Every structure is written in structure tokens, then in C-alpha cells.
Amino acid sequence: MILTPLWPLLAAVVVVLALHLWASRGSLRSGSAWRRLCILLLLGAVALQPAIAGSDEPPAPTATDVVIVLDRTTSMGAQDWDGQRPRMDGVAADVSALVAAMPSARYSVVVMDNDARISVPWTTDTTALVTFAETVGWREESFGIGSDISVGKPVAEQLLEDSSRSRPQARRFLVYLGDGEQTMEAVPASFDTLAPLLTGAMVLGYGTQQGGVMALRPDTDELVERDGVAQLSHINETTLQRIADELGGTYYHRTTPGGLQFWADGAGAASGETGTPDYSLAWLLAIGAAALLSVDGWFTIRQARRAHREARA
Structure with missing residues (x-):
């Protein structure tokens, strides 16, 4: 009183x-x-x-789940991000910015190379998430069987459906990070069935039209070559924009760090509320x-x- x-x-x-x-x-x-x-x-x-x-207690945070779909095929080692740095450096920088903007969210990471799998199950450990993004690297060229930019879609859909059942009140977001290169002959699957499960989506594209040479793996200067000629990887923004449209989200071409505007974190204190009157x-x-x-x-x-x-x- x-x-x-x-x-x-x-x-x-x-x-x-x-x-x-x-x-x-x-x-x-x-x-x-x-x-x-x-x-x-x-x-x-x-x-x-x-x-x-x-009450002086801030309101409980709004539950937020973020699925990160990450392309780590050989082309993501192409050296045309922020000058001549590998595209995966850009991925690591943007994942770090994402968790800094949404520290209260729960994250899961789907990795795509020859197949798709959950490499980071649901977690709120943002430090571990950033460390993973900085060290995951890309698939060694000799192990590759081609690239399918939609191979991670079924795994991401399963994660979102599980979130919808277990945390129906949660906001759900998807962030797709890749270069859009489809080297398999098969037509990529549509992502449109994921849109009803999402509060928002973002597609981040890496690479340039001029292209960049690719290191065989993160720990070497040896390049991917054919008949002694270094091969170039080029971004395909058409396919990346199509994925963004199917998800009902937004596409951003990423060539340098910074400049991204992510969603609000969802924590009560972030909205300016400090308690009940x-x-x-x-x-x-x-x-x-x-x-x-x-x-x-x-x-x-x-x-x-x-x-x-x-x-x-």
C-alpha cells in the first residue's frame, strides 16, 4: 500500500x-x-x-524461436565478401549481429552441404552459436556431390512445426544464409509451405556477380581448379529472391559487415515496459x-x- x-x-x-x-x-x-x-x-x-x-519486475520475455538455415557448400568459401574474404566470414558476422539483436531468442541451425541436418539443436546459448558460425567452415570440394539450395527445407519445416506444437505462443523466424548456387540438375523445392509457420523471414545472400575463387577448405590456400584453372563461384540472386518471396520475407545482398535491421527481441524490457502500474x-x-x-x-x-x-x- x-x-x-x-x-x-x-x-x-x-x-x-x-x-x-x-x-x-x-x-x-x-x-x-x-x-x-x-x-x-x-x-x-x-x-x-x-x-x-x-510490480517493479519486468514482464516475462515473449518466446521467440529462430531457425537458421546455413549453406556450407564449397562455394561458400569463395573469396569475394568484404574484399577477398570467404563468404563464410560474412555468415559468421551476420549470425553474431543476429544474436546481439535478439539475445533472448532460442536458436537452431540447419546446415546444408551434401545433405541437410540439425547441427545446433534448440539453444539459448548465443556464445556457442556464434562460435559455431565462426568455425563451421565449408565442405571440402573433393567431398562434394553438387549443391541443392533447398535441401534444408524439410528439416527447417520439421523444426518450425515442433516449435508450433510445443510453444504455440512463440514468434517464429527463419534466416536463410547462402549464395543461391544450384549445381544439381533438379529444380529446387519451394519454401512456400514454411510461410504459414513464420512470423518473419530473411534471406541473406553472399557473393558477387564477378565471382570469387574458392579455397578447397578453410585451412589451406589451395584453390578449387579444373585443368589448372581456378574456378569462380557467382552469387545467384534470382534464386535467393525467389526463396525470400516464397517465405514471405525479405532478401538482402551481403557484401560487407553491418547494416542489417533484425526483428525486435521480444523481451518485455526491450519494449520499454518496466512492470505493472x-x-x-x-x-x-x-x-x-x-x-x-x-x-x-x-x-x-x-x-x-x-x-x-x-x-x-
């Missing part, structure tokens, strides 16, 4: 109360005197402005005083009419 007195009103009530007690000395046994005394006491309580203290009791006391005043007025009118009739008689 907290009090925030309205001092001028309280002083006025105290003066009127003192006058009432002085004028009613010896006659407080009458119903009228008691009603008016109660009205004054209620008005005094209103002047004190009592309230039940609210105080609950005032003054209006309840005012209603009580008004009710008593109405009753007293009714009795006063009735007594006045009775006195008038008696005078005429």
Missing part, C-alpha cells in the same frame, strides 16, 4: 471534519451525524490517494462517499418534507 496525499484537499477535509465534530457534540447518536462523519472520513481517505503498489483505491472510496452522500440527501429531503407537513398541520 502506498499513499500520495493531496495536501490541500486533505487539509480542507480535516477542517470540515473538526467543525462537524464541534457542531455535532452530544448529538453523534443521530443517523445523519454518523453518515456525514463517514462521508468526511471517506473524503479524507480519498485525499490520501491510497494505491496498491504495482500502481492500482489506485481512491476511486472506490470516492464512490462510497458519493453513495453515502446520496443516502444522506434522501433522508434530509424526507425529513424536510415531513417537517413541512407538520408545520402546515
Whole structure:
């Protein structure tokens, strides 16, 4: 209980109360005197402005699940991000920015190379997530069987459906990171069945139209070559834009770090809310005083009419 007195009103009530007690000395046994005394006491309580203290605790965070679909085929080692750095460096930088913007979210990572698999199950350990993005590297060229940019779609869909069942109140987002190169002959599957499961989606594309040479693996300077000629990988923004459209999301071409605007984190404190407000009791006391005043007025009118009739008689 907290009090925030309205001092001028309280002083006025105290003066009127003192006058009432002085004028009613010896006659407080009458119903009228008691009603008016109660009205004054209620008005005094209103002047004190009592309230039940609210909570200083911030609201519980809104549940947020983020599925990251990550292309780690050989072409993601192409050296055309932020100058001549591997595309996977850009992936690591953007994953770091994502978790910094949404630290309260739960994350899972689907990795795509020859197949798709969950490399990071649902976790809130953002440090481990950033470390994974910085060290996952790309598939060695000699192990490759081609690239299917949609191979991760069924795994991502299963994660989103599981989230929908276990955390129906959660917001669900998907972030796809890749270069859009489809080297398999098969037509990529559509991502449109994922859209109803999502609150939002983002497709981040890496690479350039000019292309970049590719290291065989992260720990070597040896390049992917054919007949002694270094091979180039080129971004395919058409396929990346198509994925974004199917997801109902937005496509961004990523060539340098920074500049991305992610979704709001969803934690209550982030929205500026700091707790529940105080609950005032003054209006309840005012209603009580008004009710008593109405009753007293009714009795006063009735007594006045009775006195008038008696005078005429």
C-alpha cells in the first residue's frame, strides 16, 4: 500500500471534519451525524490517494524461436565478401549481429552441404552459436556431390512445426544464409509451405556477380581448379529472391559487415515496459462517499418534507 496525499484537499477535509465534530457534540447518536462523519472520513481517505503498489519486475520475455538455415557448400568459401574474404566470414558476422539483436531468442541451425541436418539443436546459448558460425567452415570440394539450395527445407519445416506444437505462443523466424548456387540438375523445392509457420523471414545472400575463387577448405590456400584453372563461384540472386518471396520475407545482398535491421527481441524490457502500474483505491472510496452522500440527501429531503407537513398541520 502506498499513499500520495493531496495536501490541500486533505487539509480542507480535516477542517470540515473538526467543525462537524464541534457542531455535532452530544448529538453523534443521530443517523445523519454518523453518515456525514463517514462521508468526511471517506473524503479524507480519498485525499490520501491510497494505491496498491504495482510490480517493479519486468514482464516475462515473449518466446521467440529462430531457425537458421546455413549453406556450407564449397562455394561458400569463395573469396569475394568484404574484399577477398570467404563468404563464410560474412555468415559468421551476420549470425553474431543476429544474436546481439535478439539475445533472448532460442536458436537452431540447419546446415546444408551434401545433405541437410540439425547441427545446433534448440539453444539459448548465443556464445556457442556464434562460435559455431565462426568455425563451421565449408565442405571440402573433393567431398562434394553438387549443391541443392533447398535441401534444408524439410528439416527447417520439421523444426518450425515442433516449435508450433510445443510453444504455440512463440514468434517464429527463419534466416536463410547462402549464395543461391544450384549445381544439381533438379529444380529446387519451394519454401512456400514454411510461410504459414513464420512470423518473419530473411534471406541473406553472399557473393558477387564477378565471382570469387574458392579455397578447397578453410585451412589451406589451395584453390578449387579444373585443368589448372581456378574456378569462380557467382552469387545467384534470382534464386535467393525467389526463396525470400516464397517465405514471405525479405532478401538482402551481403557484401560487407553491418547494416542489417533484425526483428525486435521480444523481451518485455526491450519494449520499454518496466512492470505493472500502481492500482489506485481512491476511486472506490470516492464512490462510497458519493453513495453515502446520496443516502444522506434522501433522508434530509424526507425529513424536510415531513417537517413541512407538520408545520402546515
